[in-house]
Amino acid sequence: MKIITLPVRFSRNIVRKAFLNPIVIKELRQTVRSQYLLSIVFSCLFLQLLVSGIYLSNSDLIIDAARGAGSSLFAFLFGVLGFVSCVFIPVYILARLGRERSGYNLDFLYVTTLTPGAIVRGKFFSSLIVSLMLFSLSAPFLTLTYFLRGISLPVIFMSLYILFLVNALLIQGSIFFGSLFAPNRKFYRIQTVLFALIVAACAFFFFNFGVRGFFRHSGYFFNIKTMVLWATGIFVMIYSFSYACSVSLLMPGSTNKSLPVRVTFTVIWIANGIIAGIFALAKSKSEIIEIWAIPSLVFLGLLLLWVVSERESPGPRLRKSIPVKLLKRLAVSPFFTGSANGIIWIFILGIMTVVCCFLFIPSFASSEGGRRILVFILYVSAYSLTGAYIRRKLFGDKIPYYQTWAIVLILMGFVVIIALVVSFLREIEVGSDDSQILFLPTAIAAVFLEYEYINLGLIFGLTWFAAALLINFSWFVQRLKDFRRESLTDEKGISPIPD
């Protein structure tokens, strides 16, 4: 009985969470009244109708149809639908979210029992419904191209499916982008325009240069099932990570903001690791593991910038949820907000990834890719830890913790400029072409060293990383000592918790 009711309960839960979400209802009510969105939808339809009409009434093109003009018309209609759904809808979502975040409206949401996850899901599903509406309105035009020949139904459906996934990702991306920056009445306009320009440029290049060729050759070059499988897999991965990041950004500072990101990334990391392992075993090619390991290490390196920009230790509200027992505390510590906790989490995943590579790929240590990624991870870690140290020691009062990432980037840029200047002066003075040995080992650009010099980068990166660990050691130990459950109302009173 339970087995029968389980899927019913599960689907009911999904429907309730997705579509009975108050945000979905509010957003859809707003959408119905939005002149912007209605004009976009009608413009898209009008354009498709116009193009189809012109195409069908043009006798030359009808002759063309015999040679397979369906793909050309489909590419154009697909481009129109893609441009509207991938540019205008995400921009509309971003503008609305930015406007809501720029005032006190988000406060209104936080005083209710609505969770940040529900807010993000609500925004996403309501936008998806608008997209679905647009897709279903365009479907008759797109399927019409099938009768003009030159394109098969599976290709049409697969293309629409992939476009829908891209559209969903862009909607989630716009929600993430809207959650990224601090609420500011003026800034959200700049943010929206910036996002619109980026997405519009990408869409223009994609639809202008990529789509036509793709539809002409897709039937020959791509296995549709594999394509759908890959697209779905990539969608699930990017969507869940972007969702977790958006939720994390919308969560109040007093909560465990990092938990969604760390849990999601860890799950993606494990799942991809297992899949890569299975493929490596099935195909007897251990190098397949690199496909998982290298992007994982690159992402971990980038996440380090986020992690060092977190508050130094959990706030008083969060401290109340820290387990009392030492073992439990140790186990959960990588998943708690806090710079030191985040560094532990990244080091655990990073070390495990590297160990997996060394264990399962015999040639990893000697391979070019392996060495370069090791150089990258060492340098990013060294720069991040040094940047965090510089902020604490030199700008503790002036620059807030959440801007540490900017110091790290400035430090990276500064070292590159110094190195370039020194090497340039040396080249003028001595006429020597040894600039690679001279400047690259100091800069993050060491990743791009010529292979014969890569060991130099490894040695320098390792030394700097060790030094960065050393200067941060006492801070690190202090943060770990501070990571304990604490009552807010003890008789002695609590010393102010560092930001």
Added chain:
Amino acid sequence: MKIETRDLKKYFGKTKAVDGISFVFGSGDVVGLVGPNGSGKTTMMRIMATLEEQTSGDVFIDGVSVSEYPDRARQVMGFVPDALPEYEDVTVHEYLDFFGRAYGMMGKELESAVDEVEEFTGLKKMRETLLKALSKGMKQRVSVGRSLIHNPEFLILDEPAAGLDPGARVELRQLLSILAQQKKAIFLSSHILAELTEICNRFIIIDDGKVLDEGTLSELAGRKLPRKGLVIKTINRIAEICKCLLEMPGVCEAREDGGAILAEVEGTDETCSTILANLIGDGFKISEFRQKGHSLEDIFITATKNKQKNNQK
């Protein structure tokens, strides 16, 4: 319901926005938070509303920590911030309906809650009007309505009368009076002290994140302004009465002000009746004799001046 803040502190870097504030109040209390700009009123209210995290200390609602169980606190609390609702393309009814859903209400429960709030706040006729088309006063009603949608027992209102015209202020005051009669615990701040005097039965004066004094108006007046003010009107001989008053025990000051005599007396109501008896006994013709009540403004100014003096010392 009992609301207690215990040694509440909030530091922004080196700035102490809230510096060890403690107080208790309960159902039926309408507590006014009085303080100059930047004294920490909004920060404290935001901490109580679970929107801001304190550095230390805590707020308890019926013994439940607001910081430990923010969701439970939000269920019994309504918050009206100092900003007005600004959602685009949303009608009053839809706005209230949305917040009802956000508090987990559905179906008939939601419908009746929205209806009741629209009825109570007088928004029934405007339920289909877009938010952006409303006046400030009406928006403030919507804001109060939103905070009442889940029928909370505790209401926090941050500068609810700011920017409202006199008519809208009167309407807001009437709404709050009805809520107070419903035995809700109300905690509000305002710069319009005369208004607070009419609504609140208790006051907390804060400055630089610290409580300077708290209590009812008479308790505060007793502590901050121990002298009683007397207004005496007479037909003639004003200068003589002033001179005579100054010779009486307990009278500290007597002066003419716009055809009346203003006197300051140290003592009880009995001292005042003795003064009246003496004046009549001395043959002065008194047409009016009354005690002048101390306003919250007087108390607030004295409290903040005293603090400044203490700081200078």
